[in-house]
Amino acid sequence: DESENSKNQGNFLELLKFLGNHNEDINNVTLCNAPENQQMTAPEIQKDIVNASVVETTNAIIKELGNDKAHDISSKEQMVVALRFVNREGCVVERFIGIVHVSSTVSLSLKMAIEALFSKYGLSLSSIRGQGYDGASNMRGEFGGLKSFIIKENKFAHYIHCFTHQLQLALVATVKNHVHVALLFNIVTNLLNIFGASCKRRDQLDKHSERVFKALENNGLVTGKGLNQEICLKRPFDTRWGSHYGTL
Structure with missing residues (x-):
């Protein structure tokens, strides 16, 4: 509920208020301090800002990963992909990279979706040194699972069962x-x-x-x-x- 009396106005407005409370420059040009026709809080504008933030954040992650061929995201997505890697400072970090659309949940379709996402950012399955999923058979199956398809292409992509699962x-x-x-x-x-x-x-x-x-x-x-x-x-x-x- 984004009404003024709501205790939780949603992630976008709450984050905007948080930034305004901690940055005087932002506070001076947002929400009640902005002209009524320039508050940029309409639902469609919120989506545009969020999408732009997604692109910039993803580009920053790819750059941190050590790859400078990041591209814009322009499609609807459904499958979550996260990367865990060692950055240039030698620290192990984990970054959410995107949610890709998959036409089906069979292992081969999931592999193709991951390959398409990697290709978009100039990444390769050959660089993977580990993979982790939940306990579903289409993910961790020894013969027909996503894990086995990736290992066939890259024997160093060792599988680790997801600890969250x-x-x-x-x-x-x-x-x-x-x-x-x-x-x-x-x-x-x-x-x-x-x-x-x-x-x-x-x-x-x-x-x-x-x-x-x-x-x-x-x-x-x-x-x-x-x-x-x-x-x-x-x-x-x-x-x-x-x-x-x-x-x-």
Whole structure:
């Protein structure tokens, strides 16, 4: 909710306020100190600024990696890619590099998407010395997984199971020992099954989503983080990070 009385106006406005509070030059030309027609806080302008920031940040990361052939990002993306490397100061750093669109989640499609992203920035799979994914078979499979496809091209790209995924599994297993929490998610899962098994109930959800979209377009509803943004029901999966939170 980006209204003035909101306690959380969203990442963009909150970050802009933070920068203004710590930099007098920024504070003098933003938000309440800027002319009403030059505040640059409209949704479309926010997206343009964020996209420009993505390009500049990615270019800086590629430069830090030791490659000067960075290119602009111009496509919709869906798969997260992060790089972990040793910079010129000898420090190990980890950088988010992008979210690429994938047509399917089969191993070969994922490999092609990574190759396309690397090619865009002048990188190569031959430079990889390690790779880490979650426990899905299409990622870590010995014969048909993404891991094995990359190792075939680069035997030095050793696979390490994602520690975050291991933590997720440990947390889920621990929480399931709590009777009330386990019962809660069991009830929620059954509730999702009730809605998902009925075409009539699913149609009702679709109609409700359409009403929400129309109300948002006509400014009949306000939107923000966690407010009128969900368009489907999410199931909790033990191997999907944050899926239990998303379900609730």
